[in-house]
Amino acid sequence: MPVAPRISGAPPAPARPVFLAGDQLELFVKEDLTLNGSYLVREGGYIVIPRAGRVTVAGLSREEAEPRVREFLLKTQLKEATVIVERTPSVANSTAVGGGGAATASIPRVLIYITGSVPRTGGHAIPVPPGKTVGVYEALLISGGLGKFATLDKVEIFRFDANGRRKKSVIDMRPIMKGEAEDPGIAEGDIINVPEKVFGF
Structure with missing residues (x-):
């Protein structure tokens, strides 16, 4: 009886990290x-x-x-x-946005969370070179951009204050995108929510 050839398949995809006690x-x-x-x-x-x-x-x-x-x-x-x-990972996580290749491995990263009308919600470790500032709009572009129906004038930023509580601020992205206003810098742990336009019928 002929023996079926042994087929070597592709290596299995790496398992997604899961939550464990102590995380x-x-x-x-x-x-x-x-x-x-x-x-x-x-x-x-x-x-x-x-x-x-x-x-x-x-x-x-x-x-x-x-x-x-x-x-x-x-x-x-x-x-x-x-x-x-x-x-809550190390900001040097190799799976962070930017690829984690040799050229970017040594660049410090700031972990932020993005939700709302954007293509890629969730956590993003944004590369921030020493002595530089990455703004909110710049971080949104790095992480995938804005959604088609994003409400640009009411972007919400939730940031920890000195007491460890998140405080909300609202910014208008339109003048920032036109270069008419400064792009406020991101901070570790920021949550950026881009609301979606509500259409009436």
Whole structure:
């Protein structure tokens, strides 16, 4: 009987990193800013969300944890929930935006989170050369640009204050894009939300 030839397939794709006990999970919920912050994944594999309770995230990737947390919040306290979940990684992570190649490996990075009307939501480690400043508009371009229906005059920035609480500011991107206004610099942990235009019918 002939022996079937041995076919060597392509190497398996690397597994997505998953949350484990002891990890820090960064949560952003657009509809309820009081829920935003860093949560410890406890020994039981869950995080404790205020007023909601425990939700298990251990063994889940970021892409799997986001719908799990969203479903949990919809069941417990919110009618709408726009959720971003991130592990709090080293900003030198090799999978960061920019490729992490030899030319950029030594450049410090600032970790920000982008949501709303953009092509690529989630966490982005933006390269910031020493002595330089990367602005909000510049960071949005680096991370994939703006959505077709982005509301440019009401871009929201959530930034930690001196007390560790996120404060919201709103900027108008239009004069920045025209070169008529300064592009405010990004900071570690910023959440940038680009609202989508609402069309009436």
